[in-house]
Amino acid sequence: MDWVFGAAGKNWPLKEVAANGGQPGFAAYRRVGDGYDLHTLQIFTVTDEGISRNSVFQDSNVYATFGLAVRLDDQGLAIAEA
Numbered sequence: 850m851d852w853v854f855g856a857a858g859k860n861w862p863l864k865e866v867a868a869n870g871g872q873p874g875f876a877a878y879r880r881v882g883d884g885y886d887l888h889t890l891q892i893f894t895v896t897d898e899g900i901s902r903n904s905v906f907q908d909s910n911v912y913a914t915f916g917l918a919v920r921l922d923d924q925g926l927a928i929a930e931a
Contacts, residue, residue, distance in 0.1 A: 862925040885921040
């Protein structure tokens with residue numbers, strides 16, 4: 850994560866999501882210009898011992914399945930697609 854934050858800064862809005870009947874996760878938005886672009890969707894497999902897997906997606910088809918905005922304004926609010 851140090852590399853990511855060093856390259857792209859620490860200003861990453863996160864939007865909570867759930868998958869597959871309740872697996873926790875988040876969408877991470879990266880600062881680009883005067884807003885934020887959807888960068889990754891991350892879903893966690895949680896066991897009694899903690900997080901056992903972090904599945905990372907960078908696919909617009911997957912984003913659409915979750916109804917995620919592909920762009921946020923500078924306040925972190927979804928921008929409607931044209």
